Amino acid sequence: MVIIQKSAALFEEKIANYLKEQSSPQSLYIPMEYMIQIGGKRLRPAVLMATSYYYNTHLLESSVDAALAVEVFHNFTLIHDDIMDAASLRRGNPTAHMKYGIDSAILTGDVMLIKCYDLLMRYPPDVALPLVKVFNKMAIELCEGQRLDMDFEKRFDVSIYEYIEMITFKTSVLLGASMQMGAIIASASEEEERAIYEFGKNIGIAFQIQDDILDIYGEEAEVGKRKAGDIIQNKKTYLYLKALELAEGVQKEYLTDVYMTSSLSLEEEVIKIDKVTKIFDSLVVREYANQLKDAYRDLALSHLVNAGFGNEGIEEFKLFADYLLNRTV
Amino acid sequence: MVIIQKSAALFEEKIANYLKEQSSPQSLYIPMEYMIQIGGKRLRPAVLMATSYYYNTHLLESSVDAALAVEVFHNFTLIHDDIMDAASLRRGNPTAHMKYGIDSAILTGDVMLIKCYDLLMRYPPDVALPLVKVFNKMAIELCEGQRLDMDFEKRFDVSIYEYIEMITFKTSVLLGASMQMGAIIASASEEEERAIYEFGKNIGIAFQIQDDILDIYGEEAEVGKRKAGDIIQNKKTYLYLKALELAEGVQKEYLTDVYMTSSLSLEEEVIKIDKVTKIFDSLVVREYANQLKDAYRDLALSHLVNAGFGNEGIEEFKLFADYLLNRTV
Numbered sequence: 182m183v184i185i186q187k188s189a190a191l192f193e194e195k196i197a198n199y200l201k202e203q204s205s206p207q208s209l210y211i212p213m214e215y216m217i218q219i220g221g222k223r224l225r226p227a228v229l230m231a232t233s234y235y236y237n238t239h240l241l242e243s244s245v246d247a248a249l250a251v252e253v254f255h256n257f258t259l260i261h262d263d264i265m266d267a268a269s270l271r272r273g274n275p276t277a278h279m280k281y282g283i284d285s286a287i288l289t290g291d292v293m294l295i296k297c298y299d300l301l302m303r304y305p306p307d308v309a310l311p312l313v314k315v316f317n318k319m320a321i322e323l324c325e326g327q328r329l330d331m332d333f334e335k336r337f338d339v340s341i342y343e344y345i346e347m348i349t350f351k352t353s354v355l356l357g358a359s360m361q362m363g364a365i366i367a368s369a370s371e372e373e374e375r376a377i378y379e380f381g382k383n384i385g386i387a388f389q390i391q392d393d394i395l396d397i398y399g400e401e402a403e404v405g406k407r408k409a410g411d412i413i414q415n416k417k418t419y420l421y422l423k424a425l426e427l428a429e430g431v432q433k434e435y436l437t438d439v440y441m442t443s444s445l446s447l448e449e450e451v452i453k454i455d456k457v458t459k460i461f462d463s464l465v466v467r468e469y470a471n472q473l474k475d476a477y478r479d480l481a482l483s484h485l486v487n488a489g490f491g492n493e494g495i496e497e498f499k500l501f502a503d504y505l506l507n508r509t510v
Numbered sequence: 511m512v513i514i515q516k517s518a519a520l521f522e523e524k525i526a527n528y529l530k531e532q533s534s535p536q537s538l539y540i541p542m543e544y545m546i547q548i549g550g551k552r553l554r555p556a557v558l559m560a561t562s563y564y565y566n567t568h569l570l571e572s573s574v575d576a577a578l579a580v581e582v583f584h585n586f587t588l589i590h591d592d593i594m595d596a597a598s599l600r601r602g603n604p605t606a607h608m609k610y611g612i613d614s615a616i617l618t619g620d621v622m623l624i625k626c627y628d629l630l631m632r633y634p635p636d637v638a639l640p641l642v643k644v645f646n647k648m649a650i651e652l653c654e655g656q657r658l659d660m661d662f663e664k665r666f667d668v669s670i671y672e673y674i675e676m677i678t679f680k681t682s683v684l685l686g687a688s689m690q691m692g693a694i695i696a697s698a699s700e701e702e703e704r705a706i707y708e709f710g711k712n713i714g715i716a717f718q719i720q721d722d723i724l725d726i727y728g729e730e731a732e733v734g735k736r737k738a739g740d741i742i743q744n745k746k747t748y749l750y751l752k753a754l755e756l757a758e759g760v761q762k763e764y765l766t767d768v769y770m771t772s773s774l775s776l777e778e779e780v781i782k783i784d785k786v787t788k789i790f791d792s793l794v795v796r797e798y799a800n801q802l803k804d805a806y807r808d809l810a811l812s813h814l815v816n817a818g819f820g821n822e823g824i825e826e827f828k829l830f831a832d833y834l835l836n837r838t839v
Contacts, residue, residue, distance in 0.1 A: 209657040261620060265613040284594040284660065287616055291590060292653035294623055299646050302639070310635050313642070317628050324621035328538040331613065 182500045188230035188241065188248075189223045195245045196223075196252060203296075212281045212289040216256045219274045225359040226252045228501065232363025232377060235494030244366050247312060250300040251359045254316075257293035258323060258355075260286050265331065266414065270407060294320075304366070311365045319358035326350025333417040337437070341422050345386065352392075353385025369489060376487040383481035384502050390474040391506060393418040394467060397458060409454040415440055419473065421457075423466045436460050478506055511829045517559035517570065517577075518552045524574045525552075525581060532625075541610045541618040545585045548603045554688040555581045557830065561692025561706060564823030573695050576641060579629040580688045583649065586622035587684075589615050591656060595743065599736060623649075633695070640694050648687035655679025662746040666766070670751050674715065681721075682714025698818060705816040712810035713831050719803040720835060722747040723796060726787060738783040744769055748802065750786075752795045765789050807835055 196217060203210040226248030233244035262268075263276040264286055270276065278286035301312045329347040333339045360381035364374045396411045397420065411418050421440060428436050439456050442449075461467065485498055525546060532539040555577030562573035591597075592605040593615055599605065607615035630641045658676040662668045689710035693703045725740045726749065740747050750769060757765050768785050771778075790796065814827055 206654060206657045206661060208661050209654060261616055264616060283612075287590055287593060288653060288656055288660070290620075291623065292650060294620065295646060295649045295653065298627060298642060299650065302643060302646065306635050306639050309639065310631070313627060314631060317624060317631065320624045321621060321628070324617060324624065325535060325538060327617055328535045331617070332535060332537050 182497060182504060184231045184234050184241075184497055185227045185501055188234070189227035191241065192223050192226045192230065192245065192248055192252070196226075196249060199249055208285065209289055209292055212260070212277045212285050213253075213256070213293055215280065216260055216271075216277050217252070220272045221252075221256070223252060224505070225255055225356060228356070228381070228498075229359040229363040231497065231501075232360045233367045235490045235497065236364060236367030236369050236373075240367050244363055246300045246303045247362045247366060248359075250297040250312075250316065251355070251362065253293050253300070254297045254320065255355065257290045257297070258327075260290040260293070262327060265327070268407075268410070308366060312362055315358050315361050315365065319354045322350040322354045326352070326354075330416070334415050336417070337441075339417040339422060341419065341426070344417060344419060344422055348389040349382065349386055352389045353382045356385035356388070357382030364488075372487070373489040376484045376489070379484040380481045380488060380498065383477045383484065384505060387474045387477035387481065387502075388505050390419055390470055390477065393420055394470050394474075397454075397461070398467060409458070412440070412454050412457050413445070413450050415443060419470050420461055420466045423469050424461055424464050427464045427466070428460065432460065474506065478502060511826060511833060513560045513563050513570075513826055514556045514830055517563070518556035520570065521552050521555045521559065521574065521577055521581070525555075525578060528578055537614065538618055538621055541589070541606045541614050542582075542585070542622055544609065545589055545600075545606050546581070549601045550581075550585070552581060553834070554584055554685060557685070557710070557827075558688040558692040560826065560830075561689045562696045564819045564826065565693060565696030565698050565702075569696050573692055575629045575632045576691045576695060577688075579626040579645065580684070580691065582622050582629070583626045583645075584684065586619045586626070587652060587656075589619040589622070594656070594660065595739075597736075597739070637695060641691055644687050644690050644694065648683045651679040651683045655681070655683075659745070663744050665746070666770075668746040668751060670748065670755070673746060673748055673751050677718040678711065678715055681718045682711045685714035685717070686711030693817075701816070702818040705813045705818070708813040709810045709817060709827065712806045712813065713834060716803045716806035716810065716831075717834050719748055719799055719806065722749055723799050723803075726790070727796060738787070741769070741783050741786050742774070742779050744772060748799050749790055749795045752798050753790055753793050756793045756795065757789070761789065803835065807831060 200210075200214045200217060203213065229248045229251055230241055230244045233240040259271060260277045263271055264278045264283055268276050269279050276286075277289070281289075297316065298313065301316060302309055304312060326347050326349070329343070330351055333343070333347065357378040358381070361374050361378040364377050369377070393411065396418070397409050399408070407413075410416075411421075424436060425433065436457070439453060439460075442453060445453060481502060482499065485495055488494075490498070529539075529543045529546060532542065558577045558580055559570055559573045562569040588600060589606045592600055593607045593612055597605050598608050605615075606618070610618075626645065627642065630645060631638055633641060655676050655678070658672070659680055662672070662676065686707040687710070690703050690707040693706050698706070722740065725747070726738050728737070736742075739745075740750075753765060754762065765786070768782060768789075771782060774782060810831060811828065814824055817823075819827070
């Protein structure tokens with residue numbers, strides 16, 4: 182992952198400069214700086230830049246503005262999603278709305294979204310227009326995915342198919358679009374654009390399935406947010422939906438009843454997590470989830486070979502997939 | 511105002527169709543439909559369309575997409591601003607977040623903002639790019655203006671100059687940019703673009719000063735929101751800042767003390783409004799506000815004559831200015 186790491190390091194410099202440029206009124210831009218500076222691995226911008234590079238090694242620098250747009254956008258969604266999810270921790274730190282208040286978090290998120298377009302408009306017209314189109318489609322899908330996620334919390338009849346559609350929109354298209362934007366900057370062909378988008382998207386789906394697993398089976402310090410938050414919030418994750426599919430009779434009823442409880446005390450929450458995890462374990466849903474994750478990884482790799490990279494590029498993105506999908510679990 | 515009225519009527523049809531196109535997930539698009547359908551006079555889109563028309567009478571239909579973008583954007587800002595202002599009424603109806611909850615209002619607002627760019631991208635590249643640039647600049651300024659407005663609530667030393675800058679960003683640039691976008695679609699010259707932008711912007715400033723007057727001296731039913739909300743929220747309006755400038759000694763201290771109170775009971779709010787209004791009346795700040803409003807109207811009209819319209823166009827927009835600035839007061 183030499184180029185991805187190099188991209189991430191270069192990007193870190195560039196985004197620090199970018200944040201310095203955003204000045205007045207300070208109260209508008211401080212929550213943006215805070216959110217971006219508390220970390221994140223810069224995966225999306227780094228992979229966007231590396232994509233441009235592997236099509237044309239001269240394009241690492243010129244992909245920076247699109248990489249900035251993608252990272253600013255990602256952080257905008259985190260700020261607004263954290264309000265909607267009533268999350269208090271993000272990457273081990275207070276969420277933006279906990280630190281600056283909901284009003285500030287809403288408004289700063291809004292201006293961040295607009296700044297993304299500002300960044301994309303820095304490219305010449307023949308690049309800016311396709312970039313904005315890909316970005317727009319992705320951004321709309323992301324809102325739709327977030328909406329489905331919220332709707333699913335109140336529904337009893339979510340199918341695994343619907344779940345995959347939701348996570349595709351909510352989290353995976355951003356990785357796919359980031360790579361496609363890298364391809365656009367490098368004037369890749371339409372087929373190549375499509376292949377690299379599909380690679381990124383399917384790796385993103387695998388990543389999200391892994392994220393669902395980590396939420397329950399990962400370590401809180403490493404995940405950087407509260408453990409088993411999905412269970413507390415009645416999130417329809419793959420683990421839950423698979424358990425519901427496998428459970429029968431009394432166990433199914435019991436699982437449904439336990440899962441749908443809400444407004445619990447801290448003590449009751451611990452009991453709920455314990456009960457649900459025991460059922461998950463007895464039905465080995467963690468194993469099913471790992472298998473599905475692997476299936477999406479394989480699908481992603483099958484697209485990678487059609488993206489028009491040489492061996493080095495293919496090797497780099499394979500390593501990236503491994504890196505992403507073998508996080509602590 | 512024949513063409514503006516005709517534009518508003520045509521626009522009403524077009525936006526109804528547009529709303530029907532937005533389908534799934536319904537829960538994402540219903541708050542948008544609600545907000546847009548509870549009314550508003552469609553001033554910005556109608557004036558955008560009329561601007562295109564007076565440069566080139568063939569362009570009424572082709573200006574519709576930009577007009578949709580401007581109206582969707584305007585409603586996005588209303589939805590998010592109503593959350594930040596904790597407003598419960600808008601155009602005499604419950605605000606979006608009161609009706610659908612804060613989370614839904616945030617998310618639907620976000621997707622509305624993205625949809626604006628989607629609409630602008632429907633134009634050919636040589637029109638779409640300048641449209642997005644003008645739109646972006648305006649949208650960023652609008653967020654900055656909203657931020658200043660929120661900051662001013664907690665500050666004691668806001669100058670009248672800062673106030674004018676704030677309302678310019680928060681409310682006036684949108685009218686200016688709408689007209690400039692109409693000019694871009696009609697391939698007007700840069701000088702014409704600038705002149706019509708300045709006309710719209712300065713009319714917008716006059717309109718906002720009038721809005722401050724109406725907040726206190728208008729009728730609640732006509733204004734469609736709670737009377738004297740600015741006083742309750744300690745808003746630094748022109749009326750307040752002018753009163754502060756004119757008041758001396760004890761009266762100045764008294765005004766500052768009364769104005770800065772917050773978290774009041776309903777009864778205390780009524781007393782606060784009464785006290786503040788009495789001071790305003792004794793200092794005739796309403797008269798000063800009307801004079802300032804007239805000064806900005808005159809400035810606007812001085813730009814109108816440089817926008818490159820024929821007599822008919824000039825006449826139409828003069829009538830528009832009169833219409834806008836002689837609302838009930």
